[in-house]
Amino acid sequence: MPEPTVVITRPRAQADALAQAVAGLGRQAVVLPLLDIAPLDDPAPLRAALARLPAYALVAFVSPNAVEAAFAHIAAWPAGVPIGVVGEGSRAALARHGVTGANATIHSPPDPALSDSEHLLARLDLAALAGKRVLIVRGESGRELMADTLRAAGALVETVAAYRRSVPALTDGLARQLSSLLAGQNDWIITSSEALRGLAALVRQLDPGAGLSRLQEQHLIVPHARIAETARALGCTRVTLTGSGDARLLAAL
Template identity: 35%
Template sequence: MTPATPFLITRPAGKADNLLASLDELGVAYSYQPLITTQQVTLKTKDINLLTQADLLIFVSVSAVHALEQQINPEQLPGHLFAVGSTTAGLLQHWTGREVIVPQDQRSEGLLALPQLQQVTDKQVVVVRGNSGRELIKQQLLARGATVKYVQSYKRLPLPLDGSQLWQMWQQQQVRCIVATSNEILQQLFALIPEAGQAWLKQRQWLLVSPRMQEQALALGISPQHITLAENANDGALLQQIIQLKKEMV
């Protein structure tokens, strides 16, 4: 008989290692299935010029840093460094050896509330990110008088998976809670699973990481009582909520 694994972790490969190691250490049963992979995008000359001329550099994810450090030297980034999350900040600090400013509230809204980003008139800002994402940072900083450009250092790609097969396996594993850390992952799950499995998906408990994700989940038909929000997408915040949910499952 397939052992019960009440938690389904869907973080992309490479981003889930610490969380999975902590779950193993605590003896929390889980199934791990990444839905999205990342691929480095080769920087163009204009991208490198933007990076070297920026007054402020904002990194939105760990992947944004990883893909950049494969292609340029940290000395080519003279601008002040910002990261949306503490994991991204730690990686960026380790690579550059410099101070990285990170908000307490590890979302775009938290970043925009930083005092260092209030007076940015005529500043050259570069946001390092993937092939899609929220426009909020750019919109707000443009409104404050900055010049804002994107540098795409990686792209996200859905993995070629058999949704019907996955759904059957997750039922056998008695998955009760799905941990999703981006709207893209949430949407991918509902796109993958066949029509017959949609009701099953909606009946799971969901651990999400932002009010924006909660809105998306509600729009997909998940009821509010099936949604738990972690403080942010960091491993520590996710682990804390998983432990709490595990207690409630007993």
Template identity: 35%
Template sequence: MDWHAGRTALAGAGRGRYPRRGTIVSETGLTGCGVLITRPEHQSQELAAGVKAAGGTVFHFPAFDIIGRDMDEIRRKLTALPEPDIVVFVSRNAVAHGLAAVKEFNAKIAAVGPATRHAIESDGETVDIFPESGFDSEHLLTHAALQDVDGRNVMIVRGQSGRELLAETLRERGANVDYVCVYERTPYEPTPAELEHLESALGEGRIRFVTVMSVETLECLVQIMPSQALSLLRQSTLVAPGTRVLQTASELIPGIATVLAPGPQAPTMINTLIRLWQTG
């Protein structure tokens, strides 16, 4: 199969061939393969460790930094809002920087995806609303608890920007929706040495795949990469767990091959990389 012929979707195709989530299909399946990881290092440790354990080489180039907002500022914001019936966390960053401030509310907690749910539960809280499948706003909005929300107060905990679909749909269903922004995402500022290392690795063909977990990550990556490095990036294959990322990649990096992974969990991403690498 020619992975460079354009976008290839692995999600949903041949489901029976995939091992259960959490299982890596091969401990040597990435031998000789270089993978560029674009999330901040503290958020990509499991993915990086899995790539290395499978024999691959990790090139870490974070596209952005996460800066949490002052907790006192967040709490002042909360006092000006009506007490929520439902609090929605849209990411692990939202949990890390906002969960402590909203624990006092007697509200149902919703999580957009499994990683966000895990972060909440790891802090001792119960997640009441989460998608049975999928890991985005569209899937969360299908949950029964979010259908009849007329007159209910919904608080969405997120960064300084993001998709509006969740809030817009809940408002259409009659909910009163407020945002609480608990962190900012700022483009990473690479050093000249980091840029030189990246361009060298790309130019020498040592980076076979680049993993991008969100549209915001991709936008920051394109913003901070020099034009020469961005041009060289087209020689790699971009692997992402969301169709919106692939669509954005085709717009921002025309010509780059893209592959849709079945999910954002580290084992799932690693298994996708292994299958691509072994298929050639």
């Protein structure tokens, strides 16, 4: 019996490298982006914030998308400006732009299985940021925990949007692809709770009667406990929690 197809649900710009690595394991990979990432209509506020980088005591990127969108406007990272990231994907995105622990201070959660804002905040010296400027680079919307916690510690927090994200519409082509994938048993790599909720909405729209139950039968591979909680809240029981980073996702396969 052939092994299940591996469905990679990341935004398309981040999916190809993982798909190639999956193919290197001898597995068939299908790229099915569940979040569309688009540039902002007006990038002026982002450019203005990035022009002030040397003034910040910390710049936090909430995702690899935030890194990629910001570095479209950054020629070189200013020396001495610390960076905060929540997962290995964002570290890898920084490395693609030449920013590593060898030439910059990068704060991140110490445990890859706990790659989120809460554990990044626990890693930071919040008292040292009191009265200092902090920039959070994110999508147009998102959780406010990081900003609220930093403000409560006395930091002067600014947030700036770097990109727009949305769940794709259920086109005829996407409907056919989803129907085919849900007809069998596959391994779905889900790296965002928002994407998983969007997938659940799409399968309900595709098949109001049985769509969700067909999703509940699939095997989900997720890098973070919050995504696993979202999966279980949707009734999915075949969930593998890996920790952050492509290496752990591939090891789970």
